[in-house]
Amino acid sequence: MTALSTRRASPERRPPSALRTRVTGYVxxxxxxxxxxxxxxxxxxxMLAARGWPSLSLLLLTLLGGTLAAGAANVFNCYFDRDIDRxxxxxxxxPLVTGQVTPRAALVFGSVLTVGSVVLLALTTTLLAAALAAAAIFYYAVLYTMVFKRHTRxxxxxxxxxxxxxxxxxxxxVTGSLDWPAFVVFAVVFCWQMPHFWALALRFKDDYARADVPMLPVVTTALSVGRQSVAWAYATVAVSLSLWPIGADYGIGLGYTIAAALLGGWFVVESHRLLRRIVRGGDFKPMQLFHVSISYLALLMVAIVVDAIV
Structure with a gap:
């Protein structure tokens, strides 16, 4: 008997089970x-609110509640957008386009996630956190997805x-209330989203145009999008630097401010580079700004954590 004949036949790759396919679709x-x-x-x-590490249980439960809330909003977004997603x-x-999950099942899933997130946050954190999560789900799923996304640039x-x-x-x-440093960090993330998402929208402009979604790159020139991205990048950096005086009582100091200035400079320079490529014509390479924006935000949040600990 030859060595070749004694080899075991390689097992055939089994198709994924129906349960696994369905679970993957829901995720x-x-x-x-x-x-x-x-x-x-x-x-x-x-961490900023707690002036250091909050309790591990509070941290994990808040992250779990936030995950469920964000997941619920995204499920509703997929449900309402299934026509244009096609x-x-x-x-x-x-999954709703391919039929991996039915619309009815998605609607039930989103509702369960919504109730679960709000109840979890209400019972384990604060009522204000639960109310804010419920409001964010409604805003994103209904106001943004059904109204703003389809009707305004x-x-x-x-x-x-x-x-x-x-x-x-x-x-x-953490606190059951809100204070000015929270609004500053909120404003940083808010301003950051414009150059971040417009870079992605520039990349997929034809997709949005095909679906008749009036994203800014669809309804105006790339040059205008580039200029507005630069303006919002500057606004992001300006707001981030204001956290030092406003958040001084919560531990924000010189270390964060230096990091915010350096990271902000990187973010602004990259937004200008996108604008220059647009002016020159050819390939805009907008995803370069998209990826830099993600790194910028992540590192800025690390700088806040470091100052909160130190």
Missing amino acids: ALTKPRIIELLLVTTVPAM LMQRTQKR RSTEWGGVPGAAPVLIGWAA
């Missing part, structure tokens, strides 16, 4: 990558409110 509806970015802003807000290449593989600005809400939720979970 995809929550848009986990977006949730990760939202949670990045929750922890620094909590028309865009970027979203054609979402300023949908990104309107959508920036729920996008920055985790900051307020995290702060409220």
Whole structure:
């Protein structure tokens, strides 16, 4: 008997089970990558409010409640957007488009996540945190998704409110109230979203145009988008620097301010680079600004955490 004949036949790759496929579809509806970015802003807000580390149980329960709330908002977004998702290449593989999850099941899933998040936050953190989470879900799922996104070029600005809400939720979970440093960090995340998301919208402009979604790059020139991105990048940096005097009582000091200035300079320079590429014509490479914006925000939040601890 030859060595070849004694080899075991390689096992055939089994198709995924129906249960696994369904679970994967439900998880995809929550848009986990977006949730990760939202949670990045929750922890620094909590640490700033607590002037250090909050209790581990409070931190974990707030993050869990925030994850469920963000997941609920994203599920409703997929539910209401399933008609236009079919028309865009970027979203054609979402579970409601492919039939991996039925619309009715998605609606029930989003409702369960909503109730679960609000009840969890109300019982384990504060009523204000729970109320803010409920308001953010409603705002994103109904006002942004059903109204602003489909009817105004300023949908990104309107959508920036729920996008920055985790900051307020995290702060409220610790203190049961809100203070000026919370609003400053909220404003940083709010302003940051414009150059961040417009870079993505420039990349997928044709998709939005095909679906008749009036995103800014669809209804105006790339040059205008580039100029507005630069303006919002400057606004982001200016607001971030104001956290030093406003948040001094919460531990914000020179270390954070130096980091905010250096990171802000990087963010502004990259936004100017995008504008220059637009002026020159050719490939704008907007995703370069998109990726830099993610790194900028993550590192800025780290700077807040470091100052809160030290």
